[in-house]
Amino acid sequence: MSDMELRAEADAVLARLVGDGSGTARLREDQWQAIEALVVGHRRALVVQRTGWGKSAVYFVATSMLRKRGAGPTVIISPLLALMRNQVESAARAGIAARTINSANPEEWDAVQAEVAAGTVDVLLVSPERLNSPDFRESVLPRLAATTGLLVVDEAHCISDWGHDFRPDYRRLRTMLAELPAGVPVLATTATANARVTADVAEQLGTGGDEALVLRGPLxxxxxxxxxxxxxxxxxxxxxxxxxxxxxxxxxxxxxxxxxxxxxxxxxxxxxxxxxxxxxxxxxxxxxxxxxxxxxxxxxxxxxxxxxxxxxxxxxxxxxxxxxxxxxxxxxxxxxxxxxxxxxxxxxxxxxxxxxxxxxxxxxxxxxxxxxxxxxxxxxxxxxxxxxxxxxxxxxxxxxxxxxxxxxxxxxxxxxxxxxxxxxxxxxxxxxxxxxxxxxxxxxxxxxxxxxxxxxxxxxxxxxxxxxxxxxxxxxxxxxxxxxxxxxxxxxxxxxxxxxxxxxxxxRPGVEVEPRRMWPSGMPAVGVDLKGRIPAGQQAATGRALGRLSDIGWGNRLRPLLAEQAADGPVPDDVLAAVVTVVADWARSPGGWAAGVPDAAPRPVGIVAMPSRSRPQLVGSLAQGLARVGRLPLLGSLAYTPQAGVHPAHRSNSAQRLRALAASFAVPEELAAALAATPGPVLLVDDWTDSGWTLAVGARLLRQAGAEQVLPLVLALAG
Structure with a gap:
């Protein structure tokens, strides 16, 4: 077939792809150069072109032409679930049968794999995390590598750890690239690769074969x-x-x-x-x-x-x-x-x-x-x-x-x-x-x-x-x-x-703080005898925070107050006033304790503070201020035990956090006596919560000491 006939065939596929009934749609020269490299030259190519250039047109047109010539299905590796959905619809317009395997459709995986095996799928879009699944990697990936007619790596900058969006799952592509039969074309596409990332990706594309063709356009x-x-x-x-x-x-x-x-x-x-x-x-x-x-x-x-x-x-x-x-x-x-x-x-x-x-x-x-x-x-x-x-x-x-x-x-x-x-x-x-x-x-x-x-x-x-x-x-x-x-x-x-x-x-202050309801897995293995569901009688209730550290409202006010380098000091008046508003709204909400609320809960009988090494003045003054304004007794504070060490970083996992916290707190005798003398719900006050385990441990201790309910109240919720 002549070059002119090949180009006409490609333009016809493009017209179907874009829904051009008149058949006048034409590929640009740079798009045709990429398609020709794949279909005629069976090359490995990296296309770095601006968003909207038409990279998907390249691999769909190439797919149609390769399938017509007896090639196996195209496999597209893409991290973009939304784009996958768009592309399945686009491919259908050109008569190309496309299916996906990703985290959003696990119930379809077996059926899709059966369709691929039967040869009824032209394009299979796969999310990169599938490449790291043992079952997929060991049973599905080898078959795909053996039968693929075209491999497409979308958002190829994710391959490079020099790039802004490196994803480890993408590195599995090295294995697939090396196992592809000779002559199977490969297309990598991205709009966001600088010179170093481009060179890195091109080098990886050349694994086990000729040097990759790099087609880079103005951005x-x-x-x-x-x-x-x-x-x-x-x-x-x-x-x-x-x-x-x-x-x-x-x-x-x-x-x-x-x-x-x-x-x-x-x-x-x-x-x-x-x-x-x-x-x-x-x-x-x-x-x-x-x-x-x-x-x-x-x-x-x-x-x-x-x-x-x-x-x-x-x-x-x-x-x-x-x-x-x-x-x-x-x-x-x-x-x-x-x-x-x-x-x-x-x-x-x-x-x-x-x-x-x-x-x-x-x-x-x-x-x-x-x-x-x-x-x-x-x-x-x-x-x-x-x-x-x-x-x-x-x-x-x-x-x-x-x-x-x-x-x-x-x-x-x-x-x-x-x-x-x-x-x-x-x-x-x-x-x-x-x-x-x-x-x-x-x-x-x-x-x-x-x-x-x-x-x-x-x-x-x-x-x-x-x-x-x-x-x-x-x-x-x-x-x-x-x-x-x-x-x-x-x-x-x-x-x-x-x-x-x-x-x-x-x-407007106030966000809910969901309590922990399950202990982390594996705690008995590290000497902490806590597992499964936290008993209802030891759980905290749904609490409240003044705001989230990540929001653009109270977050901007609270971040400087709670920063690691911030000096400790009394709670600012405006912050205390806002917390009082949060408590008042909480009391008036469904299930609250304000007068007139349907099925009102019992009113808190007092306030308990969490101990704090970094912000004792802040937490203490917050508890005292709430007690004064709310006319509630300040029952006391939980205490650190001799076993309490330095708490792990806030960004460690739940099991490590709980391991460090489980034996860190105790209920002092004075607080235990106060809880026994005034049975009922208590407000548990702290500066902020991240993982929720400090509040979970504190609530468990207070409920074991006789508190009928523990209502966590913090200044900030992380995240």
């Missing part, structure tokens, strides 16, 4: 108009959004840095009459689907989202992206704003930075790869066990939270030091070196990215050119559209009424 997005609006505080930003959201074109995405902020902003905008929905890591899958469909159909003005929406959403006519808070990396920022303006001539991109941004960056930076001591301790625990250990069984033995522990084990798995098997993880006994130099470099790179984001906010030069240079785009040039090139296009002013409304919303 300017001509439809995007970038701007930064610096407002005094969170109330001004929320008020501005409440007044100006309707002026933004079409429908779009409002990104926040935390789940709490997303829920808070969405609730505020709904109260202002805007049809919006929140979209976070806590959103149930069915609710995510509904939110995506509503945005695609323009039934909502915006999704208020965390990075859970991230890269993986394809809406060509998305009219705007607003960031309420700066991402920590200009590369990640470029990726998220790339959701807008893919199929329209003009889209607005606006960044509203906040003073809480740096604290949030610091938190996420602190949960990187653990220090060598913790890694060695984990390896030693696995070696000594002599059997596979699950994450719950391993947690009591190491001071790492489950998510961080799992990520570390995946890295060690790739490095060959551990292996995931049925039943958990085992040590391989292979030599392993802690690459301190590389981890330090990655940490320095994160710091450089944060500084680059600060510079993006303050630069007086072209903003699009700035982002392009961060991605090593040699064709970076002034865009002529951004607020620095063409001048601001949005007024920063907000009305006094809108500002007052936003301030009231942010000042």
């Amino acid at each position: 300017d997005r001509e439809s995007l108009r970038l701007g930064v609006l610096r407002l005094p505080d969170a109330a001004h930003r929320l008020a501005w959004l409440g007044e100006r959201l309707g002026e933004l074109p079409g429908s779009g995405i409002i990104y926040t840095l935390t789940v709490a902020a997303a829920e808070e902003v969405a609730a505020f905008l709904r109260q202002r009459g805007y049809p919006v929905a929140s979209y976070t890591g806590r959103t149930e899958n069915a609710d995510r689907l509904r939110a995506e469909e509503d945005l695609l159909a323009n039934r909502v003005k915006a999704l208020v989202a965390t990075s859970a929406l991230g890269m993986g959403f394809d809406k060509p006519d998305l009219g705007f992206v607003v960031h309420l808070g700066s991402p920590s990396s200009p590369i990640a920022y470029y990726q998220q704003v790339g959701r807008a303006g893919r199929g329209v001539d003009h889209a607005d991109v606006l960044l509203l930075p906040g003073r809480e941004d740096e604290a949030i960056w610091a938190y996420f930076a602190s949960v990187g790869f653990p220090p060598e001591e913790q890694v060695r301790r984990t390896l030693a625990a696995l070696e000594q066990a002599g059997r596979p250990l699950s994450l719950p069984a391993l947690e009591p033995l190491v001071e790492l939270r489950r998510s961080r522990l799992e990520t570390m084990l995946k890295v060690l798995d790739v490095d060959g030091a551990v292996k995931r098997v049925k039943g958990g993880w085992t040590a391989t006994g292979q030599p392993w070196t802690y690459d301190a130099e590389r981890y330090a470099w990655v940490a320095r790179q994160r710091e450089a990215e944060q500084q680059a984001m600060r510079d993006y906010v303050s630069t007086t030069e072209c903003r699009m050119e700035y982002l392009q240079r961060q991605l090593d785009d040699e064709k970076a040039a002034p865009c002529g559209r951004c607020d620095n090139c063409a001048g601001p296009w949005l007024d920063a002013a907000v009305s006094s009424g809108a500002l007052a409304g936003a301030a009231d919303e942010l000042d």
Whole structure:
């Protein structure tokens, strides 16, 4: 077949893919170059192109042409569940049968694998975490590697630990790449790879074969108009959004840095009459689907989202992206704003930075790869066990939270030091070196990215050119559209009424604190005789906190007060007054103890304080202030025992936290006598709660000492 005939065939597939009934759709030359490399040359190629360039068209057109020539199904590795759903629908338009295997559809896995085996699936989209499943890796992956007609690695920057979004599961692709039969083409795609990441990914693609072809294009997005609006505080930003959201074109995405902020902003905008929905890591899958469909159909003005929406959403006519808070990396920022303006001539991109941004960056930076001591301790625990250990069984033995522990084990798995098997993880006994130099470099790179984001906010030069240079785009040039090139296009002013409304919303105190109901697994193995469900008679009730440390309202007020370096002192008057409001609202809520509440609970008979080594004045004055205002007796405080040591870091796992806390507190005789003399519920006061185990241990002791109910009350809820 001639080159002209091949090109005509490819254009015909594209026309079906985009729904062009006239058949006039044509691939661009750079898209055809990639397709030709895959279909004719059977090459391994890395395509680094801006969002909206048409990377999915390349692999769908190539799939259709390869399948026509007898090739096996295309396997697409993608971390983007939302994009998977979009692409299944897109493929169907071109007559391509696509199915998915990911965390959202486990009930379909067997059926999908049967369809793949029967040859009725043209495209299989697989989430990267499947590559690290023992069953999938040992039984499914070898068959896929043997029969695949085209392997596509979407968001390929995730392969590189030099990149901004490294994911250990992606490193499993090395094995699959090495096991592919000769001549099977491979396509890796990304919009966010700088020169170093591009070189790293290209090197990995070349594993066991010829050097990979790198096709890199300019990253300017001509439809995007970038701007930064610096407002005094969170109330001004929320008020501005409440007044100006309707002026933004079409429908779009409002990104926040935390789940709490997303829920808070969405609730505020709904109260202002805007049809919006929140979209976070806590959103149930069915609710995510509904939110995506509503945005695609323009039934909502915006999704208020965390990075859970991230890269993986394809809406060509998305009219705007607003960031309420700066991402920590200009590369990640470029990726998220790339959701807008893919199929329209003009889209607005606006960044509203906040003073809480740096604290949030610091938190996420602190949960990187653990220090060598913790890694060695984990390896030693696995070696000594002599059997596979699950994450719950391993947690009591190491001071790492489950998510961080799992990520570390995946890295060690790739490095060959551990292996995931049925039943958990085992040590391989292979030599392993802690690459301190590389981890330090990655940490320095994160710091450089944060500084680059600060510079993006303050630069007086072209903003699009700035982002392009961060991605090593040699064709970076002034865009002529951004607020620095063409001048601001949005007024920063907000009305006094809108500002007052936003301030009231942010000042509204009170969030629920869910109690712990189950002890962590594996506690008896470390000498703590606690397991299973916490008996009802030893549990705390649902409590209250003044606010979340991660929200943009009370969080901004509480973070400096509770920072590790903050000086101890009496509770500020405004904070005490807000806590009193929280208690009053709590009393009037369903199940509360205020007069007139249906089925009212017994009123608290007194207040008990948790002991505190770091903030004794703060906790003590809070308890005393509540006792004074609420006219309740201050019954006393729990006490530290001689066994109480230094509590593990707040970011260690539940088992380690409980192990340290279980024998750390006691009920003094005076407090025990007071509880016996005044039976009833008590308020248990502390400064903040993170894991919830301090409150769980304190509540258990108080209930064993005679308290009929324990109502936790803290200033802040972490997360």
